[in-house]
Structures are given as structure tokens and as C-alpha cells.
Amino acid sequence: MYIAIEGIDTAGKSTQISALSKHFPEAVITKEPGGTKIGRQIREMVLSACTKSKRAEFLLFLADRAEHIQEVIEPNLDKMIISDRSVISGVAYALIQGEIKETAIVHLNRFATGGVYPEKVFLLRLSKEELEFRLSQKELDGIELRGSEYLLNIQDAIIEAAKLLNIELIEVDATGSIEDITNEILVNINTPQG
Amino acid sequence: MKATITKLIILLLTTLSMGVGSVLLADKNTETIVFAAGCFWGVEKHFDNIQGVLSAKSGYVDGNFANPTYKNVLKYRYLPKDSKLINYAEGVEVVYDKTKVSPELLIKSFWELHDPTQTDGQGNDIGNNYRSGIYFTTQQQKKIAFETKKLYQKLLTKAGLGTITTEIKPLVKFYDAEEYHQDYLKKNPFGYCPNHATGVKFEKSKEKTASIQPLGGKEILVIKMDSKSFYKTLESF
Numbered sequence: 001m002y003i004a005i006e007g008i009d010t011a012g013k014s015t016q017i018s019a020l021s022k023h024f025p026e027a028v029i030t031k032e033p034g035g036t037k038i039g040r041q042i043r044e045m046v047l048s049a050c051t052k053s054k055r056a057e058f059l060l061f062l063a064d065r066a067e068h069i070q071e072v073i074e075p076n077l078d079k080m081i082i083s084d085r086s087v088i089s090g091v092a093y094a095l096i097q098g099e100i101k102e103t104a105i106v107h108l109n110r111f112a113t114g115g116v117y118p119e120k121v122f123l124l125r126l127s128k129e130e131l132e133f134r135l136s137q138k139e140l141d142g143i144e145l146r147g148s149e150y151l152l153n154i155q156d157a158i159i160e161a162a163k164l165l166n167i168e169l170i171e172v173d174a175t176g177s178i179e180d181i182t183n184e185i186l187v188n189i190n191t192p193q194g
Numbered sequence: 195m196k197a198t199i200t201k202l203i204i205l206l207l208t209t210l211s212m213g214v215g216s217v218l219l220a221d222k223n224t225e226t227i228v229f230a231a232g233c234f235w236g237v238e239k240h241f242d243n244i245q246g247v248l249s250a251k252s253g254y255v256d257g258n259f260a261n262p263t264y265k266n267v268l269k270y271r272y273l274p275k276d277s278k279l280i281n282y283a284e285g286v287e288v289v290y291d292k293t294k295v296s297p298e299l300l301i302k303s304f305w306e307l308h309d310p311t312q313t314d315g316q317g318n319d320i321g322n323n324y325r326s327g328i329y330f331t332t333q334q335q336k337k338i339a340f341e342t343k344k345l346y347q348k349l350l351t352k353a354g355l356g357t358i359t360t361e362i363k364p365l366v367k368f369y370d371a372e373e374y375h376q377d378y379l380k381k382n383p384f385g386y387c388p389n390h391a392t393g394v395k396f397e398k399s400k401e402k403t404a405s406i407q408p409l410g411g412k413e414i415l416v417i418k419m420d421s422k423s424f425y426k427t428l429e430s431f
Contacts, residue, residue, distance in 0.1 A: 015318055018386035022233070022319070025264055026374045029385045084384065178318050 002073060002116075003189065004032075004086035006158050007124035008151040010134040011174045012181065013084060016124065019182040020082055027080035030072050032065065032089070039064040054099040061090055062112040069113045077116075086118050091165060092157035106164050117167050122185050123158055124174035223293050224248065227300065228255050228329035228365050230283035231308035232316030235378040236387035237286045240307055242377075246295025250288050252371040252378070255329055256361075257282030262369050271321025281322045285329065287368045297335045298342070302396050304328065305346045309390045311356035316390040326358075329365035336362070342396075349394050 005020075007013045021029055034043045042064045051057045065087060073081060087109055094105045126134070132148050162169035170188050172181055231237045234252040241250040254262040258280040270281040288300060314322045330336045339362045347358050370376075379385050 014386050014388070018388060019318065021382075021385060022268065025372075025378075029382045031384045035384065179320075 001120070001189065002077060002081040002083070002118045004083040004088065004118040004121045005124065006085060006088055006121055006169075007174060008126065008131070008155050008158075010131065010138060011124035011126050012178070013124060015178055016122075016181060016185065017082055017084055019178060020185065023182075023186060024080045024082065027082050028072065028076045029082050029084075030068070031084035032068050032086055033061060034064070035068045035083075036064070036071050038067045054097065058094060058097075058100055058108075061093075062108055065090060065109070066112040069116050073116055074114075083118065086121060087113055087165065088118075088121055088158055088161045088167060088169070091161035092154060095157045095160060096153060102164065109165070117165060119168070120188065121162060121167055121169050122188070123155075123162075123169055123171045124181070125155065125171045126174050128152060130175050223291050224289060225292050225297065225335070226287060226289050226331050226365070227297065227335050228253075228285045228287050228327075228368050229300075229304045230255060230285040230325060230327040230329070231304060231310075232284070232324045232326075232390060233319050233387060234284040234286050234371065234375065235385060236389070237284075237307065238377070239379045239387075240303070241286055241288045241300070244290075244295060244300065244303065246291050247300075248289045248291055250286050252375045253285055253287055254282035254369045254371060255285035255287075255365070255367075256280070256327060256363065264372055264375065267323045268321070271323045273322060282369070283325045283327055284323050284371075285327070285368065287370075297332070298338050301328065301335070301338050301342050305342060306395055307391055309392050310346070310358045310360045311350060311392070312390070313359045317388055326360040328360060328362045329368075330362070331365050336364070345396070346394070349396070350392065353392070353394050355392055355394065 005013050005017055017029065021027060032039075034040050042060050045051070046057060046060055051060065073083075091105055091109055094100055095102070100108075128148060131151060135148060159169065159171075170185075172184050174181065176184075229237060229241070238250045238252045241247050254267055257267075259266070262282045267282050267284065270279065273279060273281055290297075290300065308316055308326060310326045313325070314320065315324045316326075328335075328339045330339055343358055343360065343362065350356070350358065374381075379387060
């Protein structure tokens with residue numbers, strides 16, 4: 001089963017993936033973008049801002065995704081795969097950018113992934129109040145902090161992206177205790193789809 | 195002909211004795227110690243990367259039931275303190291060549307690797323299987339373990355941290371963990387194994403330049419959505 005964990009900064013994605021990997025020690029743990037060697041090279045290219053065209057940049061992200069699906073996801077579909085983010089984040093980002101039409105975003109992502117989408121995606125959802133509280137607590141890396149509005153926009157775009165791609169998105173209240181959230185995810189993983 | 199056969203026999207015997215000799219020599223220089231410092235995936239990776247370490251294996255140590263498995267060890271992680279059943283700790287068996295790496299270096303790196311003041315857990319990994327321990331096989335290791343514990347406690351106290359909970363015991367038996375746990379982080383480079391080290395070191399390293407934080411780390415930067423911030427968003431947590 002291929003599942004992905006989505007969520008904005010401070011939602012606790014890595015904590016949950018860490019906890020889940022203990023329950024599925026044989027699972028493949030991966031991430032997107034940057035989950036392959038090519039993906040990391042693409043990352044360098046995007047970070048060094050050498051693309052002028054937004055479309056070129058969009059296509060680079062798709063190339064990363066295509067490689068990740070072919071090299072990491074597809075060969076392991078018979079196993080448990082837990083991915084830190086997925087096609088949903090990519091679509092959400094493109095939606096926020098607003099440069100490319102919705103239908104094109106969806107079609108091109110289907111082309112890049114060959115229609116291989118996560119079976120279940122868990123969104124660790126934060127309320128505005130909780131997010132602002134967490135941001136205020138995150139003192140150590142102040143430079144990483146961003147406005148709550150910006151992050152909440154991403155959160156909304158993630159929900160929209162899941163709808164557009166017709167992927168089951170399970171929203172989990174990320175305010176609860178680490179263990180409660182893990183248990184909620186585990187129960188959902190074990191529940192048949194539909 | 196006879197002379198050739200004799201020569202051959204001599205050659206054979208010499209080769210054999212040299213082989214035995216080198217094995218004996220290797221054994222003489224090889225020692226074993228087991229460390230438990232939370233989830234074994236990261237601990238194995240740490241010791242695997244130290245020069246002089248011949249092998250680092252993930253496994254189970256210091257419990258009292260037969261043939262532990264990962265499933266059982268996770269299941270029993272919240273056993274009450276007075277339980278007759280003693281759960282295993284996730285441990286790493288380190289075999290090293292003492293002419294290439296000293297037990298002192300290994301044991302010091304163990305203290306610095308994790309938070310030995312946390313009882314039955316490391317960070318969000320909670321349970322008796324994550325307890326901290328040194329399981330020695332030589333008197334020298336035992337001596338160093340106790341001495342460095344005392345020294346590290348002083349450093350921890352000075353840094354305002356708590357009391358070491360690490361158990362230091364002779365190694366009774368080490369059970370290898372299932373194959374999929376061995377070299378886990380090599381197999382899963384994106385596996386999450388958070389670092390819970392206290393940051394307290396035996397030797398002072400050069401002080402890092404403080405980052406610029408005009409508001410004392412409470413800055414909130416509103417960054418316009420672009421690809422750079424997208425990547426940072428993806429990677430910052």
C-alpha cells in the first residue's frame with residue numbers, strides 16, 4: 001500500500017512518519033520532491049534559480065515526480081510505502097502559483113506519474129490558532145518561520161489538489177497527542193478503502 | 195620427487211599455521227560491546243561509520259524471554275516496572291579492532307550520541323525498548339563506562355541537564371534483529387531517525403558563530419511563494 005503524509009510546517013509530518021515506520025519496519029520510506037538522485041539534482045537546479053520560465057520549473061518538478069514514481073514507488077507497490085509528501089503537494093503548489101491552468105496541471109501530473117497515485121493520503125491539519133501557537137514556540141530556527149496565512153493557503157490548496165486528483169484525503173487533527181494521531185492513521189490504514 | 199612432496203607438505207603446513215596465526219591475532223585484537231541508545235537504526239549507522247569498527251549489528255539485549263522479535267519488543271514496551279517479564283532493549287553489537295579504535299572513543303561517542311537522561315525513551319520514541327545501556331564484555335570497557343559516566347554526568351549537570359539513567363551491565367546475550375533492520379538507514383535513506391543528543395561534548399568544539407536573529411528567534415518572515423520557498427517549506431520541518 002502506497003500512502004503519503006501531507007501537512008504544512010509544524011504539523012508533525014516527520015514525527016508521524018518516524019512513528020509509523022516503527023509500526024511498519026519493512027516499509028519503504030521515501031519523500032517527494034528529491035526522493036531520487038535525479039530528483040536531488042533537479043532540486044539543486046531549482047534552488048539555484050536557473051529557470052526563468054515558470055513552465056520550465058513546473059516541468060522540472062514533474063520530471064522529479066516521474067523519476068520518483070518509476071524508480072521508488074512502482075518497484076515497491078507490493079510493499080508498504082510511506083512517502084513524505086506526494087503529487088498532492090506538487091499540484092497544490094502549482095495551484096497557488098496560478099500560472100498554469102487547473103486542467104493542464106492535472107493532466108500533466110497524470111502523464112508524469114502514469115496515474116500511480118497514493119492509495120491514501122493523510123493530511124495533518126492544523127487550525128489557525130494552533131498553527132500560530134506552534135510558530136510562536138518554534139524559536140530555535142526563527143529564520144524558517146513564515147506567516148500563518150501563507151501556510152494556511154498551502155493547507156487549503158492541498159485539500160483542493162486531492163479533490164482535483166480524486167485521491168482519498170484523510171484529514172487528521174494534528175492538535176492531538178503524537179500517539180493518538182499515529183493510532184488514528186493506523187486505524188485508517190487498516191480500514192478498507194471506500 | 196620425495197623432496198618435492200616434502201617441500202609441498204612444508205609449504206602447506208606453513209600456510210595453515212600462518213592462517214591460524216592471523217585468525218588468532220585477529221581474535222586477540224577484536225572486542226565486542228553492545229550499546230542501547232534508543233531506536234537501533236540510527237545507533238547502528240553511527241557505529242558503522244567509525245573507523246576501526248569491524249561490524250555493527252542491530253538486535254535485542256537485556257530481556258528475559260526466549261527469541262525476541264521486533265513485534266514482541268514493541269508489544270512489551272510499556273510493561274510495568276515490577277513486571278516479571280523483562281523487555282529487551284534495542285541494541286547494537288559493535289565488534290571492533292582495538293588496535294584501530296579504542297573502547298574509550300566508542301563509549302564517549304555513545305554518551306554524546308543520545309540523551310542518556312531520558313528514562314525509557316528517546317524523544318518521541320517512548321518505551322522500555324528505547325532505554326539507554328552499555329553491555330560490556332571486558333573489564334576495561336566496564337571501567338571506562340563507569341568513569342566516563344561520572345565525567346559526562348558532571349558535564350550534563352553543568353549544562354543544567356538531569357541524571358543519567360543508563361544501565362551498565364555485563365553482556366549476557368545479544369539476539370540479532372530481523373534482516374530488514376540491518377543497515378536500515380542505508381536501505382531507507384529517508385527513514386526518520388531524529389537525533390536526540392544533548393549536545394554536551396567531552397571536548398569543547400569551536401563555538402559556532404551565532405546566527406543573526408534581531409528579534410531573538412521570534413522573527414516571522416512572510417516570504418512570497420516561489421520555488422525556493424516551496425522547497426524550503428518541503429524541507430524545513
